[in-house]
Amino acid sequence: MLKNLDNIISNHFLSLVCSLVYFLLGGTLLAILLGNQIGFLIAFIIYILSVLLAISTPAEKLFRFLHNIRSIETNEERDYLIPIFEDVLSAIPQDEPFNKEKIEICIIDKMDINACAIGNTTIAVTKGAMKAFDEEQLKGVIAHEIAHIRNFDTIANMFMFIASGYFYLFTLLLQFLISLTERPTSDKKEESARYFLGSFIRIFLYAFSFFVQIVLAIESRKKEYRADETAYDWGFGEELISALYLLEKISLGDYSNLKQKITASHPRTTTRIGRLESMVYYE
Numbered sequence: 001m002l003k004n005l006d007n008i009i010s011n012h013f014l015s016l017v018c019s020l021v022y023f024l025l026g027g028t029l030l031a032i033l034l035g036n037q038i039g040f041l042i043a044f045i046i047y048i049l050s051v052l053l054a055i056s057t058p059a060e061k062l063f064r065f066l067h068n069i070r071s072i073e074t075n076e077e078r079d080y081l082i083p084i085f086e087d088v089l090s091a092i093p094q095d096e097p098f099n100k101e102k103i104e105i106c107i108i109d110k111m112d113i114n115a116c117a118i119g120n121t122t123i124a125v126t127k128g129a130m131k132a133f134d135e136e137q138l139k140g141v142i143a144h145e146i147a148h149i150r151n152f153d154t155i156a157n158m159f160m161f162i163a164s165g166y167f168y169l170f171t172l173l174l175q176f177l178i179s180l181t182e183r184p185t186s187d188k189k190e191e192s193a194r195y196f197l198g199s200f201i202r203i204f205l206y207a208f209s210f211f212v213q214i215v216l217a218i219e220s221r222k223k224e225y226r227a228d229e230t231a232y233d234w235g236f237g238e239e240l241i242s243a244l245y246l247l248e249k250i251s252l253g254d255y256s257n258l259k260q261k262i263t264a265s266h267p268r269t270t271t272r273i274g275r276l277e278s279m280v281y282y283e
Helices: 002-011 013-034 038-054 057-066 075-091 127-132 135-150 153-181 188-233 237-250 258-262 269-282
Strands: 069-071 104-108 115-118 122-126
Touching: 002 013, 002 153, 013 038, 013 153, 013 188, 038 057, 038 153, 057 069, 057 115, 057 122, 075 104, 075 135, 104 127, 115 135, 115 153, 122 127, 122 135, 127 135, 135 153, 135 188, 135 237, 153 188, 188 237, 188 269, 237 269
Parallel strands: 104 122
Antiparallel strands: 069 104, 115 122
């Protein structure tokens, strides 16, 4: 992964910056609580160890368990999925910056139509996706998910997952400190000032958290576009377009409110289709 550090930084700069900010907030508050710089060092060590653990093989297996992802078990599943999966792998150039031979195709026992990539080696499709998509469409979907691993999107997501835990801890500790300062006192002016300061900090935390949500949503949508482009580069543009058309056809429409639209992690399906069609049919 270190030899592809430039690729990771260039493709996930905003995610890494947000991750760093979250860590700095949590580490600084821990240093303040402990009254010395050792607290910041402790936070740094815990953060690095957490990241290393999160991108490890045991952690990936744990995520599989938590998300109900299992290996292929039946002959019917094996006879259907493995040839499709191997066709996708065979189309991926050997010089790509990841070991495609280590990737495993797995199944999620849900009937919704979905697929995901986790860690460095796991691609999973739902039973619903296996039923809804034909073989060519499923190749496009699988290529898109493998592209997330190729583009190190899953690693960037792990960094943000750990950093978000730090920010959550930071928020809890800060809320606790605010509650201590807002206890009633005999000095009403001091009490009002503390209440005003506490309210200001709460508003700032909400605004900051919402701003980061928007930034990460923009970054997430860029990841989806890049994964689409990578699948196209591997020769699965038309298959992915067909799969996206099916998703658009069976969707119930977009009834999300403004906040949900702004913080959505995925672009509109029609936007993705349009971008892919411009590459496949007009370039």
